[in-house]
Amino acid sequence: MAPELQQEEDYTTGPEAAHKTRVTVVGSGNWGSVAAKLIASNTLKLSSFHDEVRMWVFEETLPSGEKLTDAINRNNENVKYLPGIKLGKNVVADPDLENAVNGANMLVFVTPHQFMEGICRRLVGKVKADVEAISLIKEMEVKIEGPCMISTLISQQLGINCCVLMGANIANEIAVEKFSEATVGYRENKEIAQKWVQLFSTSYFMVTPIQDVEGVELCGTLKNVVAIAAGFVDGLEMGNNTKAAIMRIGLKEMQAFSKMLFSSVKDTTFLESCGVADLITTCLGGRNRKVAEAFARSGGKRSFDELEAEMLQGQKLQGVSTAKEVYEVLSHCGWLDFFPLFATVHEICIGTLPPSAIVEHSERTPKI
Ligand SMILES: NC(=O)c1ccc[n+]([C@@H]2O[C@H](COP(=O)([O-])OP(=O)(O)OC[C@H]3O[C@@H](n4cnc5c(N)ncnc54)[C@H](O)[C@@H]3O)[C@@H](O)[C@H]2O)c1
Ligand SMILES: O=P(O)(O)OC[C@H](O)CO
Numbered sequence: 140m141a142p143e144l145q146q147e148e149d150y151t152t153g154p155e156a157a158h159k160t161r162v163t164v165v166g167s168g169n170w171g172s173v174a175a176k177l178i179a180s181n182t183l184k185l186s187s188f189h190d191e192v193r194m195w196v197f198e199e200t201l202p203s204g205e206k207l208t209d210a211i212n213r214n215n216e217n218v219k220y221l222p223g224i225k226l227g228k229n230v231v232a233d234p235d236l237e238n239a240v241n242g243a244n245m246l247v248f249v250t251p252h253q254f255m256e257g258i259c260r261r262l263v264g265k266v267k268a269d270v271e272a273i274s275l276i277k278e279m280e281v282k283i284e285g286p287c288m289i290s291t292l293i294s295q296q297l298g299i300n301c302c303v304l305m306g307a308n309i310a311n312e313i314a315v316e317k318f319s320e321a322t323v324g325y326r327e328n329k330e331i332a333q334k335w336v337q338l339f340s341t342s343y344f345m346v347t348p349i350q351d352v353e354g355v356e357l358c359g360t361l362k363n364v365v366a367i368a369a370g371f372v373d374g375l376e377m378g379n380n381t382k383a384a385i386m387r388i389g390l391k392e393m394q395a396f397s398k399m400l401f402s403s404v405k406d407t408t409f410l411e412s413c414g415v416a417d418l419i420t421t422c423l424g425g426r427n428r429k430v431a432e433a434f435a436r437s438g439g440k441r442s443f444d445e446l447e448a449e450m451l452q453g454q455k456l457q458g459v460s461t462a463k464e465v466y467e468v469l470s471h472c473g474w475l476d477f478f479p480l481f482a483t484v485h486e487i488c489i490g491t492l493p494p495s496a497i498v499e500h501s502e503r504t505p506k507i
Contacts, residue, residue: 159189162338163243165258166250166275167196167211167232169454170310172221174249174275177313177339179227185337190229195239197254199453208234219453224314237265245271245338248301251455252278252289259296272301273323273335277359278457281464285471286400288356300328302335303352305359306412307420316343322413323348324355347411354408357397362418363458364465365389367484369422370431371497381498385480386422388501390415392478396465399474426451427458435494443488459488 162182164175175194182188196208201219203210210218211232215225233239240246240262250258255276274290281287290301306321313319321339323346325332332348340346349355368389372382390409397404408414422428430446437446443459466485469475475482480501486492492500 160244161189162245163193164247171249172217173310179230193239196232198234208232249275281467303356307416320345320412322411324352351408353401354404355413358413361393364462366421366427367431367458370428371435371494374432374435
């Protein structure tokens, strides 16, 4: 159960409280919890924001029998998805989605993408008409009409504006306040983008706004496919030069695919944190890389689902499903020959090709 709004300190009262911007984080996984921590450290300092940050929790029961929400509020820590890190006492976990977003002026969406359609459906008519949203979700969906970015899904289903925040952001490193950068992608309104920058920025988290929402979101989405390829290379012990080659080919395919989908995507976006920096960090230290390495070491005999459950304890991979979504777009558009790395990653994931195909097939020079 979510506690009453007033806790030990009085965050909510005072005549000016009603005019302050309220922030809700929709999601409480590994990155969701770190996002709440970053934001909560800023809402305490910025007088235009309400101190309290609500964090929606997909409720579950811990092995101890305690509800996750209760454990978070009692310990001020997400004991399952971000153990050992205090979130800030002004973070209030709430298992009731509608209640969590009630009255919020700024919504931060940060769940694995597969839950977003259901979440949006539940939120229709429940959010303020002028609420601003941001998506931290690195994925896309493919519908009959074609590919749909998650920020577009949010915008269309809820009728609200949605920016994105992506970057070289392994959550566990930011949780212990190691320096990193991030990129906010926005469509038109730079003032809104600046407000998101203000809300997320700390001395160890440097955020830059750029006007290229699709480019930023596609970088965050597509790098997960390259991370799977990098994991195969690691699992096959092919070495650093091979991995660098896979990253280079992957970056070229990311750029070409993004520009073929959206002609507005800027080349310079790929040099921001959301582009080459995220590609590097994810291919070195991400969860997609780690599980793909185990998959290759098993010779493709163990499934990604099984390895995900065993290795990530409830955290979710996005790369395997992204590879499938990308493959569907490539098949539909007749582009498979132009993107050998993307296509090969999917074919290895579904067992049509062995992990060793990652080099044999991806090195074919793409005609892009
Ligand atoms: N973890 C990172 O380092 C990191 C960094 C940057 C971006 N991201 C992106 O952020 C997004 C969220 O990732 P994360 O790491 O916060 O999550 P996660 O993988 O750690 O956690 C899984 C989350 O899914 C929730 N969940 C499980 N079943 C659900 C259901 N049926 N409905 C709704 N929620 C359910 C769980 O409660 C948990 O909060 C992803 O798109 C990811 O790619 C992650
Ligand atoms: O752990 P991954 O593979 O989901 O990647 C985490 C982040 O996206 C890195 O920026």
